[in-house]
Amino acid sequence: MPVRVYSGANCLLQHPEVFAAAGKKALIVCGRNSAKRCGVFADIEKILKETGQDFVAFDRVEPNPSIETVYEGAAFARSEGADFIVAAGGGSPMDAAKAIAVLACASIPREALFQGNYVKALPMIHIPTTAGTGSELTPYAILTDDRIETKMTMSGPVMFPKAAFLDGKYMAQLPYRTTVHTAVDALSHAAEGMLSNKSSRFSDALAKQSLQMITAQFPALEIGRFDAAARQSLLEASALAGMVISQTGTTVVHTMGYSFTYFLGTDHGRANGLTLGQFLALGEAQCPARIREILSCLGMTKAAELTVFLRKLLQPDERLSEAQVRKFTEITMKRGAKKLSDCMIRVSETDIMNLYAGYRQEGVK
Amino acid sequence: MPVRVYSGANCLLQHPEVFAAAGKKALIVCGRNSAKRCGVFADIEKILKETGQDFVAFDRVEPNPSIETVYEGAAFARSEGADFIVAAGGGSPMDAAKAIAVLACASIPREALFQGNYVKALPMIHIPTTAGTGSELTPYAILTDDRIETKMTMSGPVMFPKAAFLDGKYMAQLPYRTTVHTAVDALSHAAEGMLSNKSSRFSDALAKQSLQMITAQFPALEIGRFDAAARQSLLEASALAGMVISQTGTTVVHTMGYSFTYFLGTDHGRANGLTLGQFLALGEAQCPARIREILSCLGMTKAAELTVFLRKLLQPDERLSEAQVRKFTEITMKRGAKKLSDCMIRVSETDIMNLYAGYRQEGVK
Structure with a gap:
């Protein structure tokens, strides 16, 4: 994990040298x-003026960024001669920034975009302003691919940022729903990471700490009041979970969530939370000790408790038609093959259909 | 933590590409x-023959390597034209390798050896054959400095190995005493790391996992029987603890231990274990919650339990004269100033003298 992490109140302003060392001209990548x-x-x-570095902003990254956006950003980076990137925002700008960093260094045709083997990327500094994605500590960029109606992942060692700054103060005004959805995303990363066949003692250490830190904020998440310490703790928990999935990847819970997001516009973290509890329940028969280990970090003994908790927190109102259940299942089976085989819980097509069907409601076509 | 970690049975032979990418000619650094x-x-x-890479061995690293040895090794690396290093062994060869890697790239006079700001080092691949030092994951090289009668530390970001291979099979025949002493070293790293003012949620996650994994091996350490899983677990726990001290450094327990090693020849890990329990006991009044957190990972509630356990395990027979207690205390105060100020437990000169005096025995001059 080659990212240098700075954490705490005002850590950004205290380290202009990190920016000074990164390059001559920054492309700031962010949302609108x-x-x-x-x-x-x-x-x-303020920092870039202090260090005397030139900069220009690409502030057009939309939620769940499209492939078009990152090609645009890369063209902009080249035309402006930017030689490093500062990404600020939630997962969307941070993911877009990683793709832009790669595309600014090499002409990759769209057909080959997700094939990996990226040789180079502009150096990046990431500053998360939500506590969920952990993108600041992963080598992943998740982009929406309209041609296949889901999200796809670019990934490669060159896509790790050089540095990440974790300061909860940027989340002081984060809306309640966003706070909840992103916290559930982080929780989902940590739990899914522990269910990967690629998990290790190293990733487990980080995952458990992350789960315990998020669990300590359950009361705050339920009542919706977050002091500075709670914000900082959720942010660090999210970063820990990012380190986990850098090593393990996510599971089919994420792949399933992409369809909720693509077709229903469900927030990413929320989309994971919709099926996470029932997914763990599937594991109770197959790998009971592992599921107990995860649940004990959450202060729970049964996966059903997590489902109840997440339903209370998320209040799901997603409605799927029977046709959508079939379509989402098909997309998941097709795009999630690798995640299905990497997971300790063996999940069948019927299981996936049942997980989705939990959200099918009467009368919806 | 920029080291790529490979772990598990035969991981070394499965990754010749790591060697192939490291350079043209290897200097293998190891003990006799x-x-x-x-x-x-x-x-x-076998690997280097397979990859067709040239190599030469520097197999003269002694326990607690001297400054002379690393200068010799560096001269040898240059005269042989080695462009990367493979270090195999316990902490001594791995630490020596890091110093050699730096000195092979730059002429640093002995007076400036510990001043840091090292610009470059030969790329390194580390393979630990004991489970204690964690050196494969730290940027530290601890060398014995006869001029000041203690050990000193070289440290710098360029001193991280590129890769570390953790395979417990190399420890299958490790003698009982060495196994115990190195395990206590790892335990000490994890516990001391949690007492550093530089500790964070990130280092804590790794430290707790490490402590829990070592604790799970307490019965094996007591009876002296280690199967492959136990060896691998101790090795990974040691690596985790290495990641911890990469972030936090160690405490005055280590500085105190250096005198035991320098003057009495006490094994390094054992030397830490001699005072660790009593050191934690000092913290029970000052930072009780933190000490409880550490002890709970060990399945204990009082620091005195750790002292009893370590005494049983190590059976200390070190004897110090009154003059030695005074001398060791003086050296510790002089060389350990930074560690004293970085620690959550505030320790006075009298405290240090009392910790040492626990090992003073009647009739010894």
Whole structure:
């Protein structure tokens, strides 16, 4: 895990040298508003003025960024002569930034975009402003691919940021729903990471710590009040979970979630939370000790407790038609083959259909 | 933590590409016998023949390596034109290898050896054959400095190995005492790391996992029987603890231990174990919650339990004269100033003297 992590209040402003060492001209990658609203954009500008570095902003990254956006961003980076990237925001800008960093260094045709073997990327500094994705500590960029109606992943060692700054102050005004959905995303990363066949003592250590830290914030998540310490703790838990999935990847819970997001617009973290509890329940027969290990970090003994908790927290109102259940299952089986085989829980097509069917409601076509 | 970690049975032979990518000619750094006896030397030779890479061995690293040895090794590396290093053995060869890697790239006078700011080092691949030092995952090289009668530390980001291979099979024949002493070293790293003011949620996650894994081997350590799983687990616990001290450093327990080693020849890990329990006991009044957190990973509630356990395990027979207690205390105060100030437990000169005096025995001058 080659990312240098800085953590704590005002850590960004305390380390202009990290920016100074990164390059001559920065491309700031962010969404339309949030980076400006939460104050991180102003802090980045302040530092880059202090270090005397040139910069330009690409502030057009949409939620669940498209392939078109990252090609646009890369063309912009080249035309502006940017030689490093500062990414600020949630998972979407951070993921887009990684793809832009790769595409700015090499002409990769769209057909080959997800084939890996990326040779080079612009150096990146990531500053998360939500606590869920952990993208600041992963080599992944998840992009929406309209041609196949789901999300796909770019991944490669060159896609790790050089540095990540974790300061909860940028989340002080984060809306309640976003806070909950992103926390569930982090929880999902840590739990899914523990269910991967690629998990190790190293990834487990980080996953357990992450789960325990998120669990300590369950009361805050339920009542919706977050002090600075709670924000910082959720942010660090999310970063820990990012380190986990850097080593293990995610599971089919994520692949299933992509269809909720693509077709229903469900927030990413929420989409994972919709099936996570029932997914763990499937594991109770197959790998009971492992499931108990995960649940004990959550202060629970049965997977059903997690399902109840997540339903209370997320209040799912997603509605799927029978046709959607079939379609989502088909996409998941096709795109999630690797994740299915990497997971300790063996999941059949029928299992996936049943997981989705939990969200089918009467009268929906 | 930029080291790529490979773990498990035969992981070395499965990854010749790591060697192939490291350079043209390897300098194998090891001790006189152990690397050959445990089989790792033959495995390294096999791989380098397979990849067609040239190599030469520097097999003269003594326990607690001297400054002279690393200068010799560096001169040898240069005269042989080695462009990467394979280090195999316990902490001594691995630490020596890091110093050699730096000195092979730059002429550093002895007076400036511990001043840091090392610009470059030969790329390194580390293969531990004991489970204690964690050196394969740290940027530290601890060398014995006869001029000041203690050990000193070289440290710098360029001193991280590129890769580490963790295979417990090389420890199958490790003598009982060495196994115990090195396990206590790892335990000490994890516990001391949690007492550093530089500790974080990240280092804590690794430290707790490490402590729990070592604790699971307490029965094996007491009876002296280790199966392959126990060996591998101790090795991974040691690596985790190495990651911890990469972030936090160690505490004054280590500085105190250096005098036991320098003047009495006490094994390094054992030397830490001699005072660790009483050191934690000092913290029970100052930072009780933190000490409880550490002890709970060990399945204990009082620091005194750790002292009893370590005494049973180590059966200390070190004898110090009053003059030695004074001298060791003086050296510790002088060389350990930074460690004293970085620690959550505030320790006075009198405390250190009392810790040492626990080992003073009647009639010894």
